[in-house]
Amino acid sequence: ERPADELVDEKAETSKSWTLAEVEQFRASVRDDRLFACWLLSCYGLRRSEILGIRWSALEGDTLSIRRSRVAVGKDSVEGMPKSRRSLRDLPLPAEAAAALHDLKTLQQGEARMFGDRWTDDRLVAVREDGTPIRPEWYSDEFQRLRQRACLRRIHLKGLRNTSVSLMLAGGLPVHVVAAWH
Numbered sequence: 001e002r003p004a005d006e007l008v009d010e011k012a013e014t015s016k017s018w019t020l021a022e023v024e025q026f027r028a029s030v031r032d033d034r035l036f037a038c039w040l041l042s043c044y045g046l047r048r049s050e051i052l053g054i055r056w057s058a059l060e061g062d063t064l065s066i067r068r069s070r071v072a073v074g075k076d077s078v079e080g081m082p083k084s085r086r087s088l089r090d091l092p093l094p095a096e097a098a099a100a101l102h103d104l105k106t107l108q109q110g111e112a113r114m115f116g117d118r119w120t121d122d123r124l125v126a127v128r129e130d131g132t133p134i135r136p137e138w139y140s141d142e143f144q145r146l147r148q149r150a151c152l153r154r155i156h157l158k159g160l161r162n163t164s165v166s167l168m169l170a171g172g173l174p175v176h177v178v179a180a181w182h
Contacts (some may be wrong), residue, residue: 015155017162026148029146029150036100042160045181046167047158056105065084069082094171139157
């Protein structure tokens with residue numbers, strides 16, 4: 001447990017983004033996390049609200065359709081349209097993200113069976129083991145816990161979006177794919 005004054009200092013030194021090496025370090029550190037696919041989508045620049053609003057029905061082959069978002073309103077989470085009309089888009093998935101989503105879906109189908117629930121592709125992607133939706137605040141807090149465990153500089157979750165263009169280009173993704181994501 002870190003002393004409270006160290007946590008305050010860390011918050012004062014929040015950076016806007018990470019280097020590519022830091023993003024790679026984060027990705028490596030969360031590779032075995034249950035929500036690895038969601039963390040990858042964050043690294044590729046999706047907004048928290050977009051990730052939390054994705055349903056399995058939005059995934060078709062190697063294309064992900066962004067049509068919904070989930071945001072916190074008081075103690076509730078509300079589903080609605082993404083931030084802007086331009087946010088409505090069909091994204092070509094990098095192979096790593098497509099594979100991670102496939103693995104997560106398979107895992108969640110098994111979890112649904114364990115809990116005696118019927119599977120449907122209308123389920124949200126970002127859910128707990130019991131199928132309940134993840135709260136936006138929890139997702140941001142969990143990002144900070146994972147970041148700290150990986151010994152990385154503090155950034156806000158949305159800071160991953162700032163780094164994502166460079167990450168995607170460095171990963172060899174075509175410019176038109178990068179543009180579609182942003």
